Amino acid sequence: MAITTESIRNGVDTAQLFGTLDAIKAEPSLAKFQFRARNRWIHGSHNRSTIRDFYAAKQEDTSRAEEFVLEAGEPAILIGSDTGPNPAEYLLHALAACLTTALVYVAAARGVHLTEVESTLEGEMDVQGTLGLDDNYRNGFEHIRVSFRVAGDAPEEKLREVVARAQKRSAVFDMVTNGVPVTVDVAIA
Amino acid sequence: MAITTESIRNGVDTAQLFGTLDAIKAEPSLAKFQFRARNRWIHGSHNRSTIRDFYAAKQEDTSRAEEFVLEAGEPAILIGSDTGPNPAEYLLHALAACLTTALVYVAAARGVHLTEVESTLEGEMDVQGTLGLDDNYRNGFEHIRVSFRVAGDAPEEKLREVVARAQKRSAVFDMVTNGVPVTVDVAIA
Numbered sequence: 001m002a003i004t005t006e007s008i009r010n011g012v013d014t015a016q017l018f019g020t021l022d023a024i025k026a027e028p029s030l031a032k033f034q035f036r037a038r039n040r041w042i043h044g045s046h047n048r049s050t051i052r053d054f055y056a057a058k059q060e061d062t063s064r065a066e067e068f069v070l071e072a073g074e075p076a077i078l079i080g081s082d083t084g085p086n087p088a089e090y091l092l093h094a095l096a097a098c099l100t101t102a103l104v105y106v107a108a109a110r111g112v113h114l115t116e117v118e119s120t121l122e123g124e125m126d127v128q129g130t131l132g133l134d135d136n137y138r139n140g141f142e143h144i145r146v147s148f149r150v151a152g153d154a155p156e157e158k159l160r161e162v163v164a165r166a167q168k169r170s171a172v173f174d175m176v177t178n179g180v181p182v183t184v185d186v187a188i189a
Numbered sequence: 190m191a192i193t194t195e196s197i198r199n200g201v202d203t204a205q206l207f208g209t210l211d212a213i214k215a216e217p218s219l220a221k222f223q224f225r226a227r228n229r230w231i232h233g234s235h236n237r238s239t240i241r242d243f244y245a246a247k248q249e250d251t252s253r254a255e256e257f258v259l260e261a262g263e264p265a266i267l268i269g270s271d272t273g274p275n276p277a278e279y280l281l282h283a284l285a286a287c288l289t290t291a292l293v294y295v296a297a298a299r300g301v302h303l304t305e306v307e308s309t310l311e312g313e314m315d316v317q318g319t320l321g322l323d324d325n326y327r328n329g330f331e332h333i334r335v336s337f338r339v340a341g342d343a344p345e346e347k348l349r350e351v352v353a354r355a356q357k358r359s360a361v362f363d364m365v366t367n368g369v370p371v372t373v374d375v376a377i378a
Contacts, residue, residue: 011233017268024322031317031326035278039285041306044200047289049282051274056266063265068274070259072286076252077245079206079294085240085257087287087361089224090279093238095371096228097261098276100236102319105268116378117230123369128220130291130360133213137220140364144371151378163375171319172276175329179368180312182284182333186352189305189340 012108030057045080047072078127088141091176092121098172099146106165112158116151144176201297219246234269236261267316277330280365281310287361288335295354301347305340333365 007015024031034055041047052067053060072087074080085093096119107114123144129137150159167173196204213220223244230236241256242249261276263269274282285308296303312333318326339348356362 011235012268020266020268021320021322024317024320028317028323031315031320031322033314033316035275035281035312035314035330037278037281037285037310039282039289039308039310041289041293041303044293045290046200047286047293047306049285051278051282054264054278056264061264061266064271068278070274070279070282070286072282072290074290075243075245075250077209077250079201079209082253085259086224087283087290087359088364089226089240089243089257090259090283090286091361091364092224092226093228093240093259093261094276094279094283096226096238097236097259097279099373100228100230101234101261101263101276104230104233104236114230117236119228121226121228123224125222125224125360126220127222128213128217129363130358131210131213131220132358133210133220134217138363138367139358140360140367141224141369144369146371146373148373148375149378150375156377159377160375163373167373169319169321169328170276171314171329172280173371174318174327175277175280176364177368177371178327178329179366180330180333182335182362182366184288184335184337184352184356186337186339186349188345188348189338 009108009111010104010114012105014108017105017109032058042083045072045074045078046083088123088125092123092144094172095144095146095176096121098170099148099166102166102170103150103163106169107152107162110162112152112154112162114150114152116149118149120147121145198297198300199293199303201294203297206294206298221247231272234261234263234267234275235272277312277314281312281333283361284333284335284365285310287359288337288355291355291359292339292352295358296341296351299351301341301343301351303339303341305338307338309336310334
């Protein structure tokens, strides 16, 4: 007789997920991570980040076959030539991606099959702040609105609970809503 | 007799930059912007944002020829298959890109020719927070360190002043250090 247990749910290997949680419970020092990005200015508002190595589970991670390359830019109205999304748009993407992944992982852990997760993010900004014209306006978004559309095999209440839990555990949601201490060092070449 | 004035500096059209500042001073309602991202879950930790339209200068902007597509993912150790940088890495890129563009624009406005701008960003995280294992740890980075390397035709003091001014005016630096109010709405399909 075989007992069949579903391991892959929403594309998440729940056996691996629970195994990771158990390993960290047994040895909490595995939980220290450091993520990195390296950026180089190209021209005007065009700059490029490369992302690959990181530190995790007490060692340098070497599992990535190649680096990711991200191009940033500005649209014409902000004196650019659209060489990539602008930095504020990248922040919206980071927030959307993190909330979505948290939602998918939480659903997998709780036995909820998702069929659809979509979101639209809108950030309001008065550029008098960032342009240095009026200090009554902050530099960044005054407010960000996230609108999720979620479908799955669970009752509405359960799906809403999964979204709420994801929001409570998302790394980028935490950073964007609560802020992070940032140190800036400068070497003049 | 022709008077020659340098307009393009560091790849930034300073005539256009100052023209934009003058236009907004004359009509501050031009400064209201809304940026957007749309995200769709693909599978597991793989999700994708598309970015194109935005609101600026009292109208919908239609200048972008095509949409930008950004893929997010997680590495193997976080139960993914590296379909893209992870959301926290995207946040580092957003911060690097914004500080760099602010630096390049400020330098252009102040007559400083830059020859090199590079940065390395490191974010420290204990994943016991985001994994829900220990509430003594926050979900996001505890700290972000930005290390800039800048070269240009100005004295060191002036270059440092440009970096300081960029930090004071960067939209993403403001958001990441001070936080932004975020509203999350959910529609169950």
